[in-house]
Amino acid sequence: MPSAPIIRPARADELDALLRIHRLAFGEEEEAILVRRLLVDSTAQPCVSLVALVEGELAGHVLFTRAALVGEDETRIALLAPLAVAPPAQKQGIGGALTQAGIAVLRAQGVELVFVLGHPSYYPRHGFVPAGELGFEAPYPIPAKDAGAWMVQALWTGLIGKVRGRVVPAKALRRPEYWRE
Numbered sequence: 001m002p003s004a005p006i007i008r009p010a011r012a013d014e015l016d017a018l019l020r021i022h023r024l025a026f027g028e029e030e031e032a033i034l035v036r037r038l039l040v041d042s043t044a045q046p047c048v049s050l051v052a053l054v055e056g057e058l059a060g061h062v063l064f065t066r067a068a069l070v071g072e073d074e075t076r077i078a079l080l081a082p083l084a085v086a087p088p089a090q091k092q093g094i095g096g097a098l099t100q101a102g103i104a105v106l107r108a109q110g111v112e113l114v115f116v117l118g119h120p121s122y123y124p125r126h127g128f129v130p131a132g133e134l135g136f137e138a139p140y141p142i143p144a145k146d147a148g149a150w151m152v153q154a155l156w157t158g159l160i161g162k163v164r165g166r167v168v169p170a171k172a173l174r175r176p177e178y179w180r181e
């Protein structure tokens with residue numbers, strides 16, 4: 001059985017290796033390009049970029065970037081995108097460990113809400129719930145059939161029901177093609 005992953009902040013010299021994980025996991029270039037852009041996007045900072053290592057090898061990466069809630073300037077929010085685990089290392093808890101570790105870092109930084117557009121049967125395992133019905137609009141309209149893919153997690157109690165509005169992501173994520181499930 002493989003040993004538990006080590007999760008830690010990504011280092012600058014690991015960029016090529018972590019982009020490779022995204023290419024392998026998604027089977028295309030789009031997410032790797034997005035990660036490269038987000039890491040140098042000033043509107044995405046501070047971001048939380050974590051890698052998972054299994055037996056010394058890079059096996060996964062997650063990126064959380066800053067975002068804003070229209071009309072709620074005081075509320076600190078972040079977006080999870082993208083998350084990738086190398087195919088041979090999938091289904092060993094690495095994606096979950098990266099998600100949980102990132103959320104712990106965000107909570108310590110005072111971030112209050114984390115959003116994700118992703119698999120509606122995966123992220124609820126890690127505390128996410130549908131965001132649309134709670135009054136949070138995605139940056140671009142999500143088709144009704146995919147409404148469950150737009151999710152939120154409150155890191156502090158008392159916020160849900162009190163704040164609502166449209167999420168504005170970092171500049172690199174302001175493209176409608178990133179908001180289709």
Ligand SMILES: CC(C)(COP(=O)(O)OP(=O)(O)OC[C@H]1O[C@@H](n2cnc3c(N)ncnc32)[C@H](O)[C@@H]1OP(=O)(O)O)[C@@H](O)C(=O)NCCC(=O)NCCS
Pocket residue numbers: 025026082083084085086089090091092093094095096097117118119120121122
């Ligand atoms: C999605 C992903 C990050 C999950 O990482 P992982 O390390 O394999 O996930 P975990 O080990 O934490 O969890 C595995 C569980 O999640 C489930 N799961 C994996 N991908 C899923 C998906 N797309 N939708 C729903 N459930 C999924 C697995 O079936 C498994 O379920 P089980 O515990 O009942 O067997 C990984 O499969 C991946 O990189 N996929 C390609 C890229 C991608 O889709 N990224 C997410 C974008 S929203």
